[in-house]
Each structure stands twice: as structure tokens, then as C-alpha cells.
Amino acid sequence: MIPPDIAPAVPEIFLAATSLLLLLLGVSQRGGEGSGRVVGWLGVVALVITLFLMRTTTGPRAEAFGGLFVTDGFAVFMKAIILAGSAFTILISAEYNQKRRVDRFEFPVLILFATVGMMAMVSANNLISLYVGLELQSLALYVLAAFRRDNQKSSEAGLKYFVLGALSSGMLLYGASLIYGWGGSTSFDQLAIVLGKPGAAASVGVIIGIVFLSVGLAFKCSAVPFHMWTPDVYEGAPTPVTAFFAVAPKTAALALFFRTFLGPFGHLAPEWSQVIWAMSLLSMALGAYAAISQTNVKRLMAYSSISHVGYALIGLVAATPAGVQGVLVYMAIYLFMTLGAFCVILTMERAGQPVETIADLAGLSRTKPLTALALAIFMFSLAGVPPLAGFLGKIMVFMAAINAHLYVLATLGVLTSVVGCYYYIRVVKLMYFDEPAPAFDGGEGYGQVRAVMAVSALVVVLLILGIGFVAQQASAAAQSLFS
Numbered sequence: 001m002i003p004p005d006i007a008p009a010v011p012e013i014f015l016a017a018t019s020l021l022l023l024l025l026g027v028s029q030r031g032g033e034g035s036g037r038v039v040g041w042l043g044v045v046a047l048v049i050t051l052f053l054m055r056t057t058t059g060p061r062a063e064a065f066g067g068l069f070v071t072d073g074f075a076v077f078m079k080a081i082i083l084a085g086s087a088f089t090i091l092i093s094a095e096y097n098q099k100r101r102v103d104r105f106e107f108p109v110l111i112l113f114a115t116v117g118m119m120a121m122v123s124a125n126n127l128i129s130l131y132v133g134l135e136l137q138s139l140a141l142y143v144l145a146a147f148r149r150d151n152q153k154s155s156e157a158g159l160k161y162f163v164l165g166a167l168s169s170g171m172l173l174y175g176a177s178l179i180y181g182w183g184g185s186t187s188f189d190q191l192a193i194v195l196g197k198p199g200a201a202a203s204v205g206v207i208i209g210i211v212f213l214s215v216g217l218a219f220k221c222s223a224v225p226f227h228m229w230t231p232d233v234y235e236g237a238p239t240p241v242t243a244f245f246a247v248a249p250k251t252a253a254l255a256l257f258f259r260t261f262l263g264p265f266g267h268l269a270p271e272w273s274q275v276i277w278a279m280s281l282l283s284m285a286l287g288a289y290a291a292i293s294q295t296n297v298k299r300l301m302a303y304s305s306i307s308h309v310g311y312a313l314i315g316l317v318a319a320t321p322a323g324v325q326g327v328l329v330y331m332a333i334y335l336f337m338t339l340g341a342f343c344v345i346l347t348m349e350r351a352g353q354p355v356e357t358i359a360d361l362a363g364l365s366r367t368k369p370l371t372a373l374a375l376a377i378f379m380f381s382l383a384g385v386p387p388l389a390g391f392l393g394k395i396m397v398f399m400a401a402i403n404a405h406l407y408v409l410a411t412l413g414v415l416t417s418v419v420g421c422y423y424y425i426r427v428v429k430l431m432y433f434d435e436p437a438p439a440f441d442g443g444e445g446y447g448q449v450r451a452v453m454a455v456s457a458l459v460v461v462l463l464i465l466g467i468g469f470v471a472q473q474a475s476a477a478a479q480s481l482f483s
Contacts, residue, residue, distance in 0.1 A: 015046060040094050044090050068124075069120070069124070073480035073481075074258075074259070082252055083119075088339050092243065102238075110140045111144070115248065118252035121256045122255040125188045127180060142158055178206070183209075192263060195267050220256075225279075230302045235302070242301070242342065250305065254327070261316060262324070280409065284307050284417075287307025297345055297348075305338070308382075310413070311417075314410070314413055315401075317409060320400060324477075324482075326400040329467075336455075344374060363434055363435055375427065392464060396471070398413060
């Protein structure tokens with residue numbers, strides 16, 4: 001007997017309550033080293049149950065908490081990606097944290113709290129709930145970035161992310177206040193009515209507010225020119241945290257971008273589409289060209305993620321159901337490509353110490369052939385080489401752009417994708433054609449990491465067989481955003 005006003009938010013309420021219980025459980029274990037193992041596995045179970053609840057309690061569009069929270073097909077699809085990314089992150093982090101002697105219960109609990117915030121972001125139907133969800137996510141991520149307190153790079157990454165994140169949150173809140181002041185409401189539904197009236201022209205205050213709001217959202221998803229934190233934080237944060245940053249928070253930020261701009265501000269597309277057009281192009285170009293000169297593999301993945309955000313924003317510029325569908329499929333594929341690549345990075349160790357230089361991958365095909373094969377699959381997929389999954393995602397986004405008559409943006413996107421092929425294929429060339437570097441350690445204790453790596457590689461290779469089903473689900477989810 002759940003009250004109708006909170007029924008759509010049952011999965012989020014369950015996950016939040018479970019996170020608090022796991023926090024108490026961790027404290028009761030006195031929070032020593034090794035306390036994260038039990039809490040981590042229980043956290044994965046909680047995420048799976050949350051996914052089940054979300055699939056069984058969600059029907060057509062429904063609102064909760066007086067219209068602050070909304071759930072629909074779009075929210076369910078994006079939340080499924082976020083929950084999968086969070087669960088995989090906990091799995092691959094357990095062995096890493098144990099080896100680094102930071103196996104504490106706070107790590108999975110922080111991921112769960114961040115996941116609750118991301119789910120709230122995806123379902124935000126009000127500027128207030130948007131901000132609350134975003135800050136719940138961000139506060140947990142600040143701590144995760146600096147989780148290795150004895151490591152200077154990790155502490156520096158956490159501080160940089162906190163300072164710049166606080167600045168971007170302030171700009172987003174300022175933009176929200178301008179929209180409220182000039183639009184007369186914080187509700188997305190009410191704003192859509194006010195701004196969508198026939199003959200109604202958006203005031204200067206609303207336009208400026210949208211600009212500041214887009215700055216905050218662009219920071220959260222690493223879109224140029226608000227990407228400056230990404231390479232340093234990706235390099236300095238613990239590798240499982242970097243993998244988490246690359247998939248789940250980015251998916252949540254893009255989902256919020258789409259819900260906000262295609263919902264209350266959908267009628268103002270001529271005003272904001274030029275800004276998103278420029279962000280998309282700059283992200284694709286900078287990600288492609290800046291990655292060429294990188295020597296650190298985690299910084300390479302940082303610039304790679306920036307370029308992929310640019311491809312996803314093409315779907316927002318198109319502002320059509322086909323564009324949203326392409327992005328949904330793209331983000332589902334991006335989850336496995338990126339997590340798989342970071343699983344390989346996690347296994348890069350010599351004498352028990354992590355190595356992160358791209359040159360260290362030289363000759364990997366002769367020392368660890370299966371690992372090299374998996375990384376080659378992920379690199380080719382990220383580059384968009386057919387018939388791997390990454391190609392399918394890109395072709396759907398580019399076709400949506402062409403159908404929306406965005407010929408210039410689609411052409412430039414293809415060209416930057418070709419440039420990006422250079423640094424992806426360079427990694428493959430190093431592994432298969434260069435003289436071997438000193439071999440990595442045997443990889444003992446990374447069974448879960450290798451399992452996630454294998455699953456990701458299989459999905460990337462075999463998704464072409466099930467792309468019709470994924471595209472169908474994504475199409476239904478995209479339509480719900482426009483209904």
C-alpha cells in the first residue's frame with residue numbers, strides 16, 4: 001500500500017535506505033581494512049534489486065512528490081545504464097582497493113549515494129530537484145576522487161574537482177534563479193507552458209539563465225569549454241573511480257541535459273541550439289586532437305570521453321526522437337567500451353605498482369595475448385570501426401543529424417572521428433607491432449576485473465546481433481521524452 005505520490009520513486013527510496021543501512025553496517029564493523037568487501041557485495045545486490053524494482057514498478061509517465069520527480073521510459077533506460085555502471089564499478093574496485101590497502105566500506109557506500117543522486121537527476125522535473133540530485137551526486141564524487149588520502153595525486157584530483165565543481169554548481173544555481181525570476185516557476189511543466197505559448201518570446205533573463213544552466217551541465221559531462229578538470233582528475237583519481245566518472249555521472253549529466261533542454265526549453269531550440277552546436281563541435285575536435293599528444297593512458301581516456309560527449313550532444317542539437325534514440329544506444333554501448341578499457345588499465349602493474357604510460361603497452365600481444373585482444377576490441381570500437389558496437393552507436397547519431405539537416409555538424413563529426421582513429425589505433429599498433437616492454441605482473445587477484453573485461457568485450461563484439469532490440473527499446477524511451 002504505497003501512496004501514489006511516492007510510488008514512482010520507490011527504487012530511489014529503496015536504494016537510499018539501503019545505503020544508510022550499509023553505512024551503519026560498515027560502522028558496526030569498526031570500518032577497518034577489509035570492511036568494504038561485505039558492504040560492496042551487498043551494494044551490488046542492492047543495485048540489482050533497484051533495477052528490478054525500477055522495471056516492475058514503472059509504467060507510463062508518472063510524477064511523485066508533487067511534480068518534483070518524474071519517471072518515464074527515458075528515465076528508466078538511462079537509470080539502467082547508471083545502475084549497471086555503478087554495479088560494475090563496485091565489482092572492479094574491490095580487488096584494486098584491497099591491493100592498495102584502502103578496502104574500506106565507505107567506498108561502495110559513496111558510490112551508492114552518488115547513484116541515488118544520479119537517478120534523482122535523471123528524473124528531475126523541477127529546477128529545485130535538479131539541483132538537489134546534482135549536489136547529492138557531486139558531494140559523493142568529490143570524496144571518491146580523493147579516496148586515497150595517502151596519495152598526492154588523488155588528493156590533488158579531489159581538490160581540483162571540488163573547487164571547479166563548486167564553481168560550476170554556483171553558475172548552474174544562478175542560472176536557475178534567473179529562469180525562476182523571469183519564467184515565474186521552477187517546475188519544468190509550468191515553464192514549458194509559459195515559454196511555449198503561441199507568440200510568446202523568451203525574455204533576455206530566461207535566455208541568460210539557460211546559458212548559465214548549460215554551463216553547469218556542460219561541466220558535469222565534460223563538454224568543451226568546461227572540460228578543464230577532466231584530464232587532471234582522471235589521471236589523479238584511483239583508477240576504479242576514474243572508470244566510474246567516465247560512465248555513470250556522464251550518463252546522468254547528459255540525461256539531465258536532454259530532459260531540461262527538450263522539455264521546458266524545447267520551444268526555445270533556436271536560441272540554445274547554436275550554443276550546443278558549438279559545444280558539440282569543440283568537444284569532438286579538442287578530444288580528437290589533444291589526445292594525440294598524450295603519453296598517459298588515463299589522460300588519453302579523459303580526452304576520449306570529451307570527444308564522445310561531443311558525439312552525444314549531436315543528438316541534442318538534432319532535437320528529434322531519432323537523435324535521442326541514437327544517444328541512448330550510444331551511451332549504452334559507451335558503458336561497455338569504456339569500462340572494458342579501464343579494466344585493462346587496472347591490470348597494468350609491475351612489481352605490484354600501477355603503470356599508466358601508453359608506451360608500457362608495447363608488445364602486450366606477446367606477453368598477455370588475451371588482454372591485448374580485449375583492449376584492441378575496445379580501442380577499435382571507441383574509434384568506430386565496423387562491425388563493432390561503437391560503429392553502430394556513431395552511425396545512429398550521425399544519421400539522426402543528417403535527417404535533421406545538420407549536414408555540417410555531421411560532416412565535421414565524421415572528420416574528427418577519423419582523426420580520433422589515430423590515437424586509438426596507435427595503441428593497437430604498440431601492442432602488436434612494437435618490441436615488448438617489460439611484462440606486467442601476472443594479474444593475480446583480479447578475477448572480477450577480468451570477468452567484467454570479458455563480458456564487456458563480448459557485448460562490444462556481439463551487440464550487432466541484438467542491435468534491433470536495443471534500438472527498439474531506445475526508440476520507445478526517446479518517444480516518452482517528447483510525449
